[in-house]
Amino acid sequence: MPELAEVSRIVHxxxxxxxxxxxxxxxxQHDDIVYGKVGTTxxxxxxxxxxxxxxxxxxxxxxxxxTMSTPPHAVMHFGMAGWLKIRDADTYYYRTDKPEDKEWxxxxxxxxxxxxxxxxxxxxxxxxxxLARIRLVDCPAEEIRKHSPLKENGPDPVAxxxxxxxxxxxxxxxxxxxxxxxxxxxxxxxxxIGNWMGDEILYHAKIHPEQYxxxxxxxxxxxLHTAMHYVCSTSVEMLADSERFPEHWxxxxxxxxxxxxxxxxxPNGEKITFLTVGGRTSAVVPSxxxxxxxxxxxxxxxxxxxxxxxxxPVVKEEDEAPVSEDESKxxxxxxxxxxxxxxxxxxxEETKPSESTTTTRRRSTRVRK
Numbered sequence: 261m262p263e264l265a266e267v268s269r270i271v272h273x274x275x276x277x278x279x280x281x282x283x284x285x286x287x288x289q290h291d292d293i294v295y296g297k298v299g300t301t302x303x304x305x306x307x308x309x310x311x312x313x314x315x316x317x318x319x320x321x322x323x324x325x326x327t328m329s330t331p332p333h334a335v336m337h338f339g340m341a342g343w344l345k346i347r348d349a350d351t352y353y354y355r356t357d358k359p360e361d362k363e364w365x366x367x368x369x370x371x372x373x374x375x376x377x378x379x380x381x382x383x384x385x386x387x388x389x390x391l392a393r394i395r396l397v398d399c400p401a402e403e404i405r406k407h408s409p410l411k412e413n414g415p416d417p418v419a420x421x422x423x424x425x426x427x428x429x430x431x432x433x434x435x436x437x438x439x440x441x442x443x444x445x446x447x448x449x450x451x452x453i454g455n456w457m458g459d460e461i462l463y464h465a466k467i468h469p470e471q472y473x474x475x476x477x478x479x480x481x482x483x484l485h486t487a488m489h490y491v492c493s494t495s496v497e498m499l500a501d502s503e504r505f506p507e508h509w510x511x512x513x514x515x516x517x518x519x520x521x522x523x524x525x526x527p528n529g530e531k532i533t534f535l536t537v538g539g540r541t542s543a544v545v546p547s548x549x550x551x552x553x554x555x556x557x558x559x560x561x562x563x564x565x566x567x568x569x570x571x572x573p574v575v576k577e578e579d580e581a582p583v584s585e586d587e588s589k590x591x592x593x594x595x596x597x598x599x600x601x602x603x604x605x606x607x608x609e610e611t612k613p614s615e616s617t618t619t620t621r622r623r624s625t626r627v628r629k
Contacts, residue, residue, distance in 0.1 A: 264452025265495035321451025339391030441469030442538030475553030
């Protein structure tokens with residue numbers, strides 16, 4: 261799923277290729293999920309965009325928007341596999357040699373736009389899995405973040421750096437009793453951090469992802485704050501191009517999971533293990549990320565001698581409605597079947613074909629040649 265860094269990459273390309281140009285032609289295909297789930301239709305989108313000038317683009321976490329010369333404006337979310345392609349531009353954060361990736365118009369497009377100018381620009385929003393969302397927000401451009409869905413989401417660690425202070429983070433962590441990884445993934449707390457970024461941040465902060473957020477000490481909170489801004493800012497500056505990521509990052513070495521005869525280790529030999537936290541598969545380096553307090557799968561110190569295990573809360577990263585504090589707490593399943601369903605990870609979900617395609621492929625920030 262595109263996270264803060266990947267979305268920042270596409271905002272960069274929108275500003276470079278579309279801003280300042282008029283959309284002379286807009287085509288939108290009916291989709292009662294991508295458009296309809298958020299109260300917009302393809303016809304309404306086409307009518308609102310065509311003939312208008314693109315004056316800007318912005319981002320809050322995993323959401324991004326295109327501001328037009330007059331309202332309404334387009335606010336979008338990529339879901340699991342959505343993307344914005346710009347013809348003859350290298351917008352993807354990974355590369356393949358598949359012929360279909362060079363087709364135009366591309367497969368699974370939801371809207372196509374053409375601009376004026378010489379050269380003109382052509383762009384297409386694509387989504388084979390129909391988990392993306394495209395909506396119109398009717399307000400002045402500077403007030404987009406005051407409207408749904410952005411107003412329900414937390415601050416962006418890059419765009420709102422002055423808000424995401426060490427003091428702010430300490431208050432947020434201590435106000436909840438959830439695994440720290442789950443807190444980072446909850447978009448109601450902080451916008452834009454997804455699975456790989458959450459793992460990278462916790463690795464640099466030397467914090468175990470299962471440890472309860474309200475048990476971190478002052479030094480750990482300081483380290484987490486520093487690591488968050490370092491990972492988010494660095495990956496955004498590099499436009500999510502993983503070939504430019506530092507070699508010591510966990511990201512560079514985590515993708516061997518499941519590959520035969522390929523060990524999951526760092527260059528120095530430290531082992532990378534995998535566990536499920538907040539409903540997501542998490543990469544952890546046990547020799548670095550020590551447990552220094554109660555963790556989600558351990559019984560609380562004041563709960564007696566019973567060795568009951570608690571399952572992690574499932575955190576929904578990209579949904580329209582952010583997970584509330586009550587919803588993020590572990591709940592007792594009413595049956596084994598319900599419990600099994602609840603702990604299914606999003607990584608497992610990614611292997612299912614969608615209604616609109618019979619094959620899927622795993623995407624990451626890796627640049628593939």
